[in-house]
Amino acid sequence: MEFIINYYNYIIVVIIMMLGLWGMLALSNLVKKLISMAIFQTGIILFYISMGAKKGASIPIIKQAYDEHHHPIHQTINNMDYANPLTQILMLTAIVVGVATLGLGLALTQRVYSEHKSLHEDEILETLS
Amino acid sequence: MILGFDIISLSLILLCAVLALFIRDLMGSVIVFGAYSFLMCVVWACNGAIDVAFTEATVGAGVGTVFLVSTIYSTTRIDTFKKNRLLKQLFMFAVVCVVGVLLLKTVTDLPQWGDAGSPANTHLSAYYIENSIDQTHVPNVVTSVLADYRGFDTMFETCVVFVAFIGIFSLLRIRKSKTKNAATTSPTTELTLPPHQEVDSLIIKTASHLMVPFMQLFALYVVAHGHYSPGGGFQGGVILGASLILLAVSYNFKKALSILSEKKIILLVSLGVLIYAGIGVICFFLGGNFLDYSVLHKILPATDTIMARSHAMLGVEIGVALTVMVSMYGIYLSLSSNGRFDKGL
Amino acid sequence: MIEQAPALIVVIPLISALFITIIGLYQPRVSWLLTIITFALSSIFAFICLKQVVTVGPISYVFGNWPAPFGIEYAIDHLNALIVLMICVVAFLVAIYSKHDIIKELGDKIPHFYSLFTLLVTGLLGITLTGDAFNLYVLLEISALTSYALLALSGGRAYIATFNYLIMGTIGACFYLLGVGYLLINTGSLNMADISVILSSNTYSYTVLVAFLFIMIGMWTKMALFPLHSWLPNAYTYAPTSTSCLLAPLMTKVSVYVMLRMMTSVFNYDYIFNVLQWQHIIVALAVIAILAGSVLALRQDNLKRMLTYLIVAEIGYMVGGAWLGNANGFTGASYHIIADGFMTLCLFLAIGCIIYKVGDASLSSMKGIFTKMPITMVGFLIGAFSMIGIPPTCGFFSKWYLISGAYEASAWAFLVALLISSLVNAVLFFRIIEVGYFQALPSEEPNHHHPKITRDEAPLTMLIPLLTTAGLLIGIGLYTADIVTYLIHPFIKNFL
């Protein structure tokens, strides 16, 4: 139980990623492939986020106290109190990249459909050969 | 950090993922995928990644789903199934299993979930948390790292959005004068709409009309207040884009293009990245390295080197928001009209 | 300005891409000129960097003035300075070349093409220069997204081919990202040099192995190493000519460079070759890649498609060379990045000229091509000779080092595969020469001894880049000693 709780995220990450990877490689429908791709990417994002989580920590916005003149009061900041910002930044980028890829993939899908009148990879390959 | 909640939502996520892949109706699949994304937001919020959750909610679950739906409308929603693929699927399953086992074996080697002392949580990230306020005056560490410490990354991230838009636009855009069956349609930029599009619900129109200003106001807040609260250029930009998409959905393309024409879209998308890169270039001319905002205090009034960083971050966030807004909008227009820019969802 | 040169190499094309888009709205034809100017400037700055690296040693440039592990760093050493110069020069040549071709193939999408073109090269330049593992991922995606768009622009079968590439490319990039994630979880750092220091001070755990494996698989997918190569031939064959001229020499080579970079800057020799000891498996893969690429190339009738399979084979050269685990092999792999870049460029440019004038690139349409386009064929011949490995073209010298490395590592299969591939190349190209030179045009009656084939050359903007590249092939070959002594050896000295 202890093990599951400690590593539950990572196990789910692996399963999600592999599900996505399998979908990308094995599924035939182009839209499904793209959904699988997005699932694969979210799996990776979850991996990063899980590694950046800290038990009992807050979101990475520093609680800043100010004096009456609105000057920040100097305080010591404890790393333990805030979740890891670095992994979050990386994943912000990854999400944006993901949606960009998704969009481009969808554009291609539309073009493939108007070219071959099908979204089924096998069918398209059949018409080509 | 509610552990049980985390576990439950993760299990649900898994369920959604499986469903999304196996539902035969593509529309259903997309909707389940949208749910998957929202659940994912929840998990990320639980893990303390509020900015990521915010972004996923707007980008992944929001705009991403819209894109998928647009595509399904332009193509087909039926996923035909053929038995002859089974062998390939089994083979891929074996491949994936091997990779999966490889990864599962690492799990025990990884630091435990939520371990604040793991290398990933101490080395660089600790530096950012401890120095963000002193070095940039920005309490939201995510923003300061995003726009300053790793600002160079973010510039290219914006570029990715730009590229996606230009790519999709150039792939899909069809100018009717070029196509063979020009007889059936009128010139595209001057759009006449097919009659069924006119039968729009007044309720939807009014509701969206009412919603849009608040959405945009909120978006501007998200952009501007990114230094202090979750959010920033990406999230705000996507919300702004979403408000425009809402208009385009509830009204029609003519209305949508009257707000932002094709030419303006291209112009603004480039302009957003240009603002970002331009700030970097100004740093060149002021004698700093690229994106070294601190030198900007030479031209910004009443700022020291640290506040200059803070101000410049706002500048780049605006650039990001501009690009993201317009490109999300542009991508939607391209995808939903299959590049014809005449009618969408 | 000199100390800003590393950033300028990348920033100039980035900003120019934006201006191309904006100006392209009003003046589509100007984008060509802008692109050329951009890469001329980039080349100049790349050369400045190269000169500086040779005189004072590796350069580190930090963005935003944040010190290295905290900010993003460009780490320029001897090898990537050279590769960056190559990328700039290739982009410059292809930009000049593309003028007529793009007008013919793409029509009103000219500014988009050049904008994507410029951004693609920006991405590749960034990948090569950056010292930050995650920055590399972002740039990898930029170059990938632009290449998807560029490849699909020609339409028709290109769409589905590009879609497959998109899926494979994303898998590659995701694997890379996952690998970086494992590195991050182990070290907490993203800066390559920093990771390397932290890694070597700890014991290498199983997660490090997985990180390395995933980064490698990601890169192999991107570079189309043999079992993962299936996307490449279709994607490059159906693409617009100018796109394949740009992508074929650069994309796979840059991926190879990333592999080298990861092996040298993040991991180290001892870990890769003594702890992991995968070299035999990977060299075997490389051997299969070389042989499979060669055999598949032999079966093709379309020249462009044939060349794409040759790229698959050439990837085997570089991967195998790098994994031989000795100085000569590594030198060969590094040198071959440059040599193969220009070789592939030369051949693709020549084929592009032929397609521009003849209309397609099947073997049967090559009849009488020497009489019709003699200058193009001179370029083609030099490229072909380099591919076969005839001195003094640079293809010979990379083969020299690779064979030396194979011999020293007793990798006999690799050695034989290299030789076989050279011979297959000879067969491939002389088949073309035979058809193109010694068979009259189809319209001619066979016994007519003075065929009246009129000369019909490609325009000058296409010929000049082609001949320049051909000249470079010989020039690089003759300066091999300098390149190896001053640029490649200092690079691998630290690694081995």
Add this chain to the structure above:
Amino acid sequence: MQTMTSFLPASIVLVSFIGSVFVFFTKKNENLREAWTFITAAINIVLLFKMAKWVLAGNTFTYHIAEVLPGLPLFFKVDGFGMLFAFVAGSLWVVTSLYSIGYMRPLKEHAQTRYFACFALAISATMGVAFSGNVLTMYLFYEILSLSTYPLVTHHQDAEARGGGRKYLTFLLTTSIGFALPAMIITYLNTGTLTFSNAGIFTQAIDPTLLIVLLLLFIFGFAKSGMMPFHVWLPGAMVVPTPVSALLHAVAVVKVGVFCVLRILTGVFGIDLLSSTPLSTIVCVIASITVIVSSLIALTQDNLKRRLAFSTVGQLSYIVLGAGIATSFGVVGSMTHIAMHAFGKITLFFCAGAIFVATGKKYISQMVGIGKQMPVTMIAFLIGSMSVIGLPLTGGIISKWYMVLGAMDSGRLWILIIYLISSLLNAAYFFPIVYNAFFCKEEDSQFPNKIKEAPLAALLPPVITAIGTVILFIYPELFLNFAKIAVGVSK
């Protein structure tokens, strides 16, 4: 003994190259085009004579072209052997060009410009091989030669010519890339140098098995030398116009092959290493087999040019055999034999061509009584075949004499027997042609009893070379001295 840095060797290579360019660009004016060929050939000869004086005095020229690999430059070094070969190639080029004009113009061959340009290029490459200072340089020019002669082999452009050309390139490139290149690299990795030296470059102790492998790779790698089983291209390339055959067989191609093998044997392995190890025997056995087998095949050929081709295969192995004996005399003999055989064989080919131009006959069985119609040609043919067989009054005997001396020196009697048998076989396939040409019965003769020789330009060259063959008997020192200097035997 002095070593001089001089541009002379490079200039010889360059002159032919520039000549080829001029030829290419003056395709409009045939006379001007041919003038370029002769002007460059003349300049070459003059330059060669200028160097010859110095080389005979025991000096060597070097010229550093470029350092292409660290510590491994492309450079020229001219010694006696190189001079000898350059002289053979340079002087025969003039004759062959003259002959080409006489052959091509009456037949109205197509693509003459390409022909002459490639010819000049081939000579340029040959000179490069002759002057190479290390294996890498030699390999470079060897490959250039293969490529520049390819258009000559496929000159007719019909299916047969293309097939021949395909075979030609397949064999030459397969062997040079597949064998010679790795051998060169492995040698370099083991010794750190590729510069020719009479003492050999394997100075450190080295695995004897590796040495044998290298030796085989080198010998078969330079397949232009026609060692069996890689001789197939040679008869296959017989579809070419006769002047090209002459070039292939006498002047450039095959001679470059044996030159390279000889260079490798003497300059890379060194005579001492060869004789002190079983390597020498291996070379001798391979060469002997080729000598005997090719002579036997030659006997069965009816096509005159094919018979000559197999004769060439045998004679080339002779040369290799001479070097394989690994004694000073043997090597001197085989070096000289390059020259002697070149003159003899080119005469034979010129004659074959002259017969074809005058009568259109290709087969030996059709040539009964031809001596009555073309006496001059057939006398030249006789002299040429005497030289190839190695009979007195021709240069052939001199080189054979030295080789036999070498064989006796080494104490291997079986080589003597090989020489004897092969000489008999040579006689057996040449003399019937001559005999039938002159002394056939009146009724068998297929030719009218009226003298009708080929045009002067096709007739003169065989006469010149036949006279040259005789002169070489009287003054063998012309080439012998170079060989002796190269090997280091006192005059």
